[in-house]
Amino acid sequence: MSDTFTKGMARNIYYGGSVFFLLLFAGLAMHTTREMPKSDHRENLTQAVVNGKAVWEDNNCIGCHTLIGEGAYYAPELGNVFYRRGGGDLDAFKGFMQGWMKIQPLGIPGRRQMPQFNLTEQQVNDLAEFLKFTAEIDVNSWPPNIEG
Numbered sequence: 001m002s003d004t005f006t007k008g009m010a011r012n013i014y015y016g017g018s019v020f021f022l023l024l025f026a027g028l029a030m031h032t033t034r035e036m037p038k039s040d041h042r043e044n045l046t047q048a049v050v051n052g053k054a055v056w057e058d059n060n061c062i063g064c065h066t067l068i069g070e071g072a073y074y075a076p077e078l079g080n081v082f083y084r085r086g087g088g089d090l091d092a093f094k095g096f097m098q099g100w101m102k103i104q105p106l107g108i109p110g111r112r113q114m115p116q117f118n119l120t121e122q123q124v125n126d127l128a129e130f131l132k133f134t135a136e137i138d139v140n141s142w143p144p145n146i147e148g
Contacts, residue, residue, distance in 0.1 A: 039138035052130025055123045064114070068139050075112065077143045082128075082135035084146060090132055097128045 056062070061078075062071035068079040085100075086093025101124050105113035119127070 041133070041136050041138075044133060044136065046129065048126050048129040049133045051123075052126035052128070052133075055119065055127045056130055059117050059119075067134060068137065069142055075114065076147070078131055078134075079139065079143060080135055080146065082132045086128075086132075090128070093132065094125050094128045097124050097131075 056067075061067075064072050064075040066073060066077045066079070069077070082088070082090075082093050085096045098121065101117065101119055104116045107113070
């Protein structure tokens with residue numbers, strides 16, 4: 001082997017590494033595509049969940065809250081709020097959400113305040129359906145504790 005590093009050697013390393021990592025990326029993408037249906041429960045996706053996601057996005061909830069670890073860390077994680085505040089019962093959770101959204105902002109001195117979004121009852125129910133859907137996604141035990 002030569003003691004000097006030539007342009008041809010550098011080119012071969014560059015192209016070889018590029019091909020290797022491109023193949024690795026393609027393999028990981030194919031694996032993810034095959035495995036996602038096992039954990040995301042897309043069969044539970046309803047129009048109410050889609051409408052709830054629209055409410056979530058239209059009101060920029062992710063600007064303060066995190067959902068499955070993504071978003072701002074100003075307000076609590078909501079990936080498991082269905083189990084925290086509804087105990088796994090959809091009707092109880094919808095009741096909690098209706099009450100919680102109506103009393104905002106709480107007006108407690110020294111506490112962060114959630115704004116009043118003036119959502120309709122249907123919008124809150126759809127948001128509850130969306131949060132239930134996200135709580136049922138297999139996210140490998142995220143968040144690490146029940147309070148998010």
